[in-house]
Amino acid sequence: MKHCFKYILILGMIISFASCKKDNYAEPGSFLSGKLMYNGDSIQVERNQVPYQLYQFGFGKVGPIAATFAQDGSFSQVLFNGNYKLIIPNGQGPFIWKQTADGNPDSLSITMNGSQTLNLEVTPYYMIRNAQISGSGSNVTATFKVEQIITDPAMAKDIERVSLYINKTQFVSGGDNIGATNMGGADITDPNNITLSVAVPKLATTQPYVFARVGIKIANVEDMIFSPLQKISL
Amino acid sequence: MKKRLIIIAIAVLMVTAWGCEKDSSFLDIPPNTFLTNEQVFSDPKLVLSVLADLYNRQVDFSGLDNGWASFADFSETFPSENGSAYFVQRTGWNYDSWGLNWFDSYNYIRDLNLFLQRDSASTGLSEADRKRFYAEGRFLRANFYFEMTKRYGGVPLVLVPLDYDYGGKVNNLQVPRSSESDMYDFIISEAEAIKNDLPTDVGEKSRATKGAALAMEARAALYAGSIAKYGATTPAVSLAGGEVGIAASKAPGYYTIALRAAKEIIDGNAGGYKLKTAADGATMAQLSDNFADVFLDKNSPETIFFEDFKTGGKTHGFTTNDQPYSLSDEGGDAGRLNPSLNLAENFEKIDNTFAPFATTNGAGAAIIYDNVQDIFADRDARLAGTILLPGGKFKGQTVDIWAGYRLPDGSIVTSDQSGHLKPIVAGGPDVQVVGADGPINGLELRTQSGFYIRKYLDPTVGSGRRGQGSEVAFIRYRFGEVLLNAAEASFELGDNGTAATYLNMVRARAGLTVPLSSGDITFDRIVHERKVELAFEGLYFYDMKRWRLATYRWDGVPTTLSDLKSNIGNAKKHSTQPWGLWPYRQYDPAHPDDYKWVFKETLPALVTGVNRFLIGNYYTQISDGVIAANPNIVRQPNQ
Numbered sequence: 031m032k033h034c035f036k037y038i039l040i041l042g043m044i045i046s047f048a049s050c051k052k053d054n055y056a057e058p059g060s061f062l063s064g065k066l067m068y069n070g071d072s073i074q075v076e077r078n079q080v081p082y083q084l085y086q087f088g089f090g091k092v093g094p095i096a097a098t099f100a101q102d103g104s105f106s107q108v109l110f111n112g113n114y115k116l117i118i119p120n121g122q123g124p125f126i127w128k129q130t131a132d133g134n135p136d137s138l139s140i141t142m143n144g145s146q147t148l149n150l151e152v153t154p155y156y157m158i159r160n161a162q163i164s165g166s167g168s169n170v171t172a173t174f175k176v177e178q179i180i181t182d183p184a185m186a187k188d189i190e191r192v193s194l195y196i197n198k199t200q201f202v203s204g205g206d207n208i209g210a211t212n213m214g215g216a217d218i219t220d221p222n223n224i225t226l227s228v229a230v231p232k233l234a235t236t237q238p239y240v241f242a243r244v245g246i247k248i249a250n251v252e253d254m255i256f257s258p259l260q261k262i263s264l
Numbered sequence: 265m266k267k268r269l270i271i272i273a274i275a276v277l278m279v280t281a282w283g284c285e286k287d288s289s290f291l292d293i294p295p296n297t298f299l300t301n302e303q304v305f306s307d308p309k310l311v312l313s314v315l316a317d318l319y320n321r322q323v324d325f326s327g328l329d330n331g332w333a334s335f336a337d338f339s340e341t342f343p344s345e346n347g348s349a350y351f352v353q354r355t356g357w358n359y360d361s362w363g364l365n366w367f368d369s370y371n372y373i374r375d376l377n378l379f380l381q382r383d384s385a386s387t388g389l390s391e392a393d394r395k396r397f398y399a400e401g402r403f404l405r406a407n408f409y410f411e412m413t414k415r416y417g418g419v420p421l422v423l424v425p426l427d428y429d430y431g432g433k434v435n436n437l438q439v440p441r442s443s444e445s446d447m448y449d450f451i452i453s454e455a456e457a458i459k460n461d462l463p464t465d466v467g468e469k470s471r472a473t474k475g476a477a478l479a480m481e482a483r484a485a486l487y488a489g490s491i492a493k494y495g496a497t498t499p500a501v502s503l504a505g506g507e508v509g510i511a512a513s514k515a516p517g518y519y520t521i522a523l524r525a526a527k528e529i530i531d532g533n534a535g536g537y538k539l540k541t542a543a544d545g546a547t548m549a550q551l552s553d554n555f556a557d558v559f560l561d562k563n564s565p566e567t568i569f570f571e572d573f574k575t576g577g578k579t580h581g582f583t584t585n586d587q588p589y590s591l592s593d594e595g596g597d598a599g600r601l602n603p604s605l606n607l608a609e610n611f612e613k614i615d616n617t618f619a620p621f622a623t624t625n626g627a628g629a630a631i632i633y634d635n636v637q638d639i640f641a642d643r644d645a646r647l648a649g650t651i652l653l654p655g656g657k658f659k660g661q662t663v664d665i666w667a668g669y670r671l672p673d674g675s676i677v678t679s680d681q682s683g684h685l686k687p688i689v690a691g692g693p694d695v696q697v698v699g700a701d702g703p704i705n706g707l708e709l710r711t712q713s714g715f716y717i718r719k720y721l722d723p724t725v726g727s728g729r730r731g732q733g734s735e736v737a738f739i740r741y742r743f744g745e746v747l748l749n750a751a752e753a754s755f756e757l758g759d760n761g762t763a764a765t766y767l768n769m770v771r772a773r774a775g776l777t778v779p780l781s782s783g784d785i786t787f788d789r790i791v792h793e794r795k796v797e798l799a800f801e802g803l804y805f806y807d808m809k810r811w812r813l814a815t816y817r818w819d820g821v822p823t824t825l826s827d828l829k830s831n832i833g834n835a836k837k838h839s840t841q842p843w844g845l846w847p848y849r850q851y852d853p854a855h856p857d858d859y860k861w862v863f864k865e866t867l868p869a870l871v872t873g874v875n876r877f878l879i880g881n882y883y884t885q886i887s888d889g890v891i892a893a894n895p896n897i898v899r900q901p902n903q
Binding site: 091092093094119120121122132133204205250251252 | 355892
């Protein structure tokens with residue numbers, strides 16, 4: 031019986047030491063990060079809603095490394111060094127991503143050799159300018175200007191509505207909010223001066239501030255474009 | 265010695281003579297463990313058993329053998345099972361939701377194609393058998409492609425068994441997606457081609473008949489027509505190659521086909537199908553029972569094609585999973601599928617108007633009802649036929665659904681255990697303070713919305729036991745739907761009068777005896793009628809998709825109480841969270857209202873998510889693995 035234990039112990043040690051060898055591959059270490067940009071302005075979207083896809087060729091079957099942009103339009107990805115191609119799928123995002131002649135999203139070649147920052151230049155349908163959001167008592171009021179960027183009649187799209195969202199956390203969008211006010215696109219009289227106001231509901235835990243953003247819903251485009259996040263003291 | 269020689273000689277002779285047999289006949293022993301194609305396809309009984317397997321591999325969106333959860337989503341129900349709370353806690357669906365297993369699907373299509381090839385090559389079958397089997401195989405193939413098209417739009421249309429030639433190239437196997445309209449054209453032309461080879465027999469429900477082929481044709485053409493018409497409102501949901509989306513100009517053609525196919529059934533050309541109706545002068549309760557019976561009676565003249573179940577063979581656990589907790593055959597196994605108030609309030613009043621269930625009067629005070637069922641009075645008989653309401657009966661016994669006592673000051677006395685006994689007021693006697701069937705927030709397997717499902721729930725003794733299961737059949741095509749298809753096609757073709765006639769047939773059976781006039785027929789009416797008549801039949805979701813209403817219905821905005829109670833019957837009304845209607849007993853011993861009923865709309869506490877349907881959800885993702893293996897397959901829009 032005692033012998034038996036000894037052998038089991040020895041066998042166990044052999045097996046566990048055998049697995050002490052190093053893994054075959056180093057973990058990926060190159061950091062790719064960047065933002066969605068238009069002429070130097072960052073593009074704000076809803077978190078987890080606008081996807082991008084990275085492809086690396088030469089390893090058998092090709093499938094995307096899929097991820098989404100953060101709400102401030104930033105993205106980051108840890109990758110192995112090598113050559114990649116990046117696309118944003120058709121129809122995603124409140125902007126136009128270049129397409130090839132046959133209608134597929136054009137790819138952006140990326141060579142990873144160490145970490146790099148890469149901003150993605152896109153053309154949004156609209157931009158929100160000069161968003162002034164202020165709080166008073168139990169109301170949050172936003173004033174902003176809408177600038178139409180894509181004016182070519184073949185591609186331009188109408189505004190379906192503009193919305194002011196507030197939330198108790200920094201994630202603010204149509205999906206994450208505690209209060210929202212909408213104004214239909216047809217009700218906008220002066221796109222240079224739009225004012226929206228929303229009442230802050232009673233919260234389960236009181237906090238003296240909320241986060242707010244205004245967004246534009248573009249007709250037949252799913253994703254909204256937003257103004258930068260603002261923390262509003264009440 | 266001589267004797268021994270003779271024996272040896274005989275033995276040698278026997279051995280060698282045996283060896284004289286030809287090699288081929290000696291080595292080729294017919295196997296006794298499997299049957300060859302020639303053997304199978306010369307005996308109709310064997311062909312039928314092959315066909316039985318092919319029938320069994322058809323798929324449904326909601327199905328009695330797909331699990332109760334296949335009925336559970338879209339804010340139509342609350343899932344009362346703790347492991348399934350994700351249905352009401354998520355904020356949308358992944359792009360690959362509602363998909364089929366691509367490889368299983370094309371295996372099945374290959375088997376169907378092989379079946380058709382072998383059947384048409386067979387010489388041992390009689391001409392009549394061969395033709396019928398062939399038509400059945402084509403029906404199954406077309407119906408399966410229909411199922412795929414509903415989910416994916418155009419898919420690779422493979423109509424012959426594809427084989428690898430070991431040449432190192434697979435280009436000929438990488439079939440690209442057909443256009444969505446080609447898929448529907450294929451289904452329609454197959455139905456037309458086979459309908460006269462199939463029997464015209466109302467009694468035949470589990471095998472393909474002429475009625476089934478025509479019902480498939482009508483539904484497919486209707487779907488194609490509405491995708492063409494309403495797809496024009498969502499240009500984002502289309503692909504340049506037509507794999508998704510149909511040109512708007514094709515809509516009238518499809519609607520015409522749908523109407524013609526439906527009319528063939530309605531006119532009796534495919535057999536004497538008709539609505540299952542109650543006897544004249546039936547009460548509303550009898551009308552409800554009659555409607556529930558449509559889904560239980562296997563000989564109903566309304567059923568055209570169903571997936572049958574039989575004790576001793578194949579049964580399902582729908583009743584086990586969804587029976588009322590207090591009347592369960594199987595201890596604690598019950599009560600998972602709880603229809604939502606969102607659905608229940610859609611059943612209109614018998615004067616053809618829409619109204620929420622009246623819980624409060626104009627001043628906001630609770631309305632007091634003498635009986636728990638009074639609040640549901642004067643409603644469409646399908647309400648009680650589809651949903652097991654508080655105070656409703658199952659297997660002759662009454663379900664015990666009430667959420668607690670309401671004291672005069674408005675406070676509630678209840679418990680976290682169903683059927684719990686405790687004092688209502690301090691020092692009082694122990695009495696039951698909550699129904700044995702709930703509702704109690706978070707208490708699984710009892711209703712948490714205040715309703716149980718009635719459609720398809722089997723009252724047969726023992727059908728709720730796990731070991732026995734229910735043999736209620738799942739109806740894939742029925743005459744009621746054919747009428748609604750005809751009504752919708754007529755409406756879209758501008759013939760409101762005919763649409764009203766067909767709608768009124770369906771509505772009269774449900775006790776809505778005031779007929780709709782042609783002026784009453786609107787798109788919203790069509791949408792509404794299909795929602796209430798066809799609830800829990802696996803059609804609602806595809807209706808929302810093909811009308812491109814899904815992005816309105818599940819818009820990601822929480823459903824407030826005022827949202828819930830307004831705009832009933834509006835096609836674009838949003839419904840993103842399943843609400844419940846909880847009955848309470850009034851406790852006020854000194855007052856005549858004591859022990860009477862009040863109701864409160866309640867959002868079950870587990871509902872924290874909001875349904876949000878994205879443009880990319882309209883067509884299910886074809887997985888990256890499939891696209892990597894066949895680069896000719898284009899991605900779905902917005903994916």
